[in-house]
Amino acid sequence: MAALSMTWSCSPLTSSKFRRVNRYSGMAFASVKSTEGLGNLPKVILTSPHGSEAELYLFGACVTSWKVDSKDLLFVRPDAVFNGQKPISGGIPHCFPQFGPGPIQQHGFGRNMNWSLVSSENVEEKPIATLELKDGPYSRAMWDYSFHALYKITLDKKTLSTELTVKNTDNKPFSFTTALHTYFRNVILIFDDFIRLRDVVTFPGFVDSVYLDAPNELQLDNGLGDKISIKNTNWSDAVLWNPHLTMEQSYKDFVCVENAKIGKVQLEPEQSWTAVQHLTVS
Numbered sequence: 311m312a313a314l315s316m317t318w319s320c321s322p323l324t325s326s327k328f329r330r331v332n333r334y335s336g337m338a339f340a341s342v343k344s345t346e347g348l349g350n351l352p353k354v355i356l357t358s359p360h361g362s363e364a365e366l367y368l369f370g371a372c373v374t375s376w377k378v379d380s381k382d383l384l385f386v387r388p389d390a391v392f393n394g395q396k397p398i399s400g401g402i403p404h405c406f407p408q409f410g411p412g413p414i415q416q417h418g419f420g421r422n423m424n425w426s427l428v429s430s431e432n433v434e435e436k437p438i439a440t441l442e443l444k445d446g447p448y449s450r451a452m453w454d455y456s457f458h459a460l461y462k463i464t465l466d467k468k469t470l471s472t473e474l475t476v477k478n479t480d481n482k483p484f485s486f487t488t489a490l491h492t493y494f495r496n497v498i499l500i501f502d503d504f505i506r507l508r509d510v511v512t513f514p515g516f517v518d519s520v521y522l523d524a525p526n527e528l529q530l531d532n533g534l535g536d537k538i539s540i541k542n543t544n545w546s547d548a549v550l551w552n553p554h555l556t557m558e559q560s561y562k563d564f565v566c567v568e569n570a571k572i573g574k575v576q577l578e579p580e581q582s583w584t585a586v587q588h589l590t591v592s
């Protein structure tokens with residue numbers, strides 16, 4: 311029986327002793343690139359060495375495209391505007407700090423403010439961009455609290471992950487509701503919530519439903535040959551929305567499956583809340 315054994319003598323890793331060799335020479339690298347998108351808005355492109363790509367706008371921290379094998383699994387509505395005034399209607403907009411209608415603007419101001427890119431890195435061939443949003447005069451006029459939100463987007467071969475952390479940086483408690491209002495490209499409107507209920511929810515017409523305490527994995531059959539797993543940690547609720555005839559030109563092309571927190575998140579000063587979403591296509 312053959313065995314291979316190697317003994318290494320340990321010496322400090324100094325640059326004079328070791329020559330760095332590029333294991334992946336000739337291969338593509340993960341990258342995070344800042345550029346300009348539609349309406350001259352700042353855009354970030356994440357490219358994975360495995361060929362997948364994601365695009366996000368700093369305005370609203372909105373991921374507008376997620377391509378695997380050159381196929382975009384997200385959908386941007388044909389009526390979307392890229393003018394830095396109105397939220398981008400498509401991709402993955404944020405609803406923060408309010409989901410739906412209420413005391414402040416519909417779905418809150420998070421999708422209507424400029425976030426900043428605070429870091430970009432490549433970890434184990436995965437490009438990662440982290441965006442930040444803090445309160446300012448615009449948010450304070452509607453919601454008078456100091457907060458700090460971080461949004462980390464990681465791209466892998468077949469997975470797009472997002473991690474949202476909201477911290478209370480005020481000296482008083484606050485509460486909020488929130489969602490990731492994901493628009494999926496779709497043709498046959500079938501939503502298969504197979505993990506817990508083994509139910510299939512179809513979209514025969516207008517659908518606008520909130521599922522409290524939803525399973526932490528949902529499966530979407532987009533009718534285009536893809537099954538998309540929508541897995542989450544801490545997004546306890548789900549929202550399904552398709553506008554049907556109120557958006558006649560495009561309702562057949564998308565469905566929104568939203569990871570949400572409809573029950574309020576209550577944060578004391580210095581406390582934070584984190585929720586993760588993984589979209590994986592197979």
Ligand SMILES: O=P(O)(O)OC[C@H]1O[C@@H](O)[C@H](O)[C@@H](O)[C@@H]1O
Nearest residue numbers: 399410416417491518549551568
């Ligand atoms: O047009 P907006 O503000 O982006 O909202 C779209 C829809 O968002 C969904 O999350 C809501 O459940 C719907 O009621 C709403 O119509």
